[in-house]
Amino acid sequence: MSSTTTITAAAPRAALVTGGSRGIGAAIALRLAEAGADVAITYVRDEDAARAVVAKIEGAGRHAVALRCDAADAGAAAEAVHRAADALGRLDVLVNNAGIGVLGPIAELPDAEVERVLAVNVRAVFLACRAAADRLADGGRVISVGTALSRYAGGPGSTLYGMSKSALIGLTKPLARELGPRGITVNLVQPGPVDTDLNPAGGPFAEGQRAATALGRFGTADEVASLVAYLASADAGFITGTEVVVDGGHAA
Template identity: 90%
Template sequence: MSSTTVTAPAPRAALVTGGSRGIGAATALRLAEAGADVAITYVQDEEGARAVVAKIEGTGRRGVALRCDAAQADTAAGAVHGAADAFGRLDVLVNNAGIGVLGPIAALSDAEVERVLAVNVRAVFLACRAAADRLADGGRIISVGTALSRYTGGPGSTLYTMSKSALAGLTRPLARELGPRGITVNLIQPGPVDTDLNPAGGPFAEGQRAATALGRFGTADEVASLVAYLASADAAFITGTEVVVDGGHAA
């Protein structure tokens, strides 16, 4: 009787931008736990990036940290190509990196406007453009927006909300464009999430907490679990949509 050698499928590979802390770090670990090799990008937090890579490798998967300042036009695509080259493939792109500059519109400087739009809009577009070339058929693109782009935020959030609202305009047509290859494109809209940038015990927390039906902040793990689901085979029929994870902000 002849024997047949069965070759195991290659592990899936993912890139999570802004993965050295917060939602990005939690997402990277969730994807690794689901069996993916994961690359993350960081700007200055090299120590945090190394810690995340160590956790990824602790699951038995490969981890890579790529330094990438998303405000620079040539780095977003470079990170996509770097992750794909490191793992020999790319199946999941999570556009998580983002910055928020708050303040009255008249007080925002030209430099602040340019940096927010460069990181929150241009870098996401350029990463998606590169991913369209490198993603395997059946791949996933998941972007992280904000519930503020669906429901009115407080004064001072105009620039941040505008930049994140652009992601909805990217998601739907890109889902149509890449759909024939089985690639899904989705946008998640988190509400208040307890992170270093927006701590649940911070000076602006109480109003955010009161605006939710659950009366609390979400956790990075709760958001990461949604990203991991959208990246999974179980979510293959979900594309071109916005999924809100905001504790009932609009309830």
């Protein structure tokens, strides 16, 4: 059933953050909870990490739920949207954060890896948005997390990942037009190098990424989360159909 409610407060009431058990996703989930939202997160394997995020959200005084969801499964993304809306009683914000990166020379990428990256980074996001179009409250928010590599030249071996994330640009703009009459905004956040377990600031590939930024450092998950929380707020109600870059001056 489509929601007919409307966001009236400065903070959303209920949000779903895919891939919210660690890294940027966990930071986003916590920041939205601190802003007053109840939050559902999805995870694939690490149930303990998901439980830890739920405990922190509940510690902030908000309701939280963790949903196991392998976005590579065709029906899982849409199902997660409906499960989250049912568990929280409504849905005001969808944050498409879950994604995977497979790097390597294009000639050496196995078909199975190509299919999984496209399934998680492209198909699952589209299907989640399609389900959310039915469940989001009027005045809601759709925010996807991409990568600065889809805007500027990435390094060798990033072809598949960059291509998959570039698809989010093509999704964001027309979807903003489609959902705009309901006051729903659709935006894409493009992070540069961010210090996470998957891409640590002290890792073997960090120096080149650090040197490519104007600030000469990695960003933090909290810095990305603060931008997402702003786009999810009522204050950002006139921002839609755009890419917002948080990359430390990678393109400066």
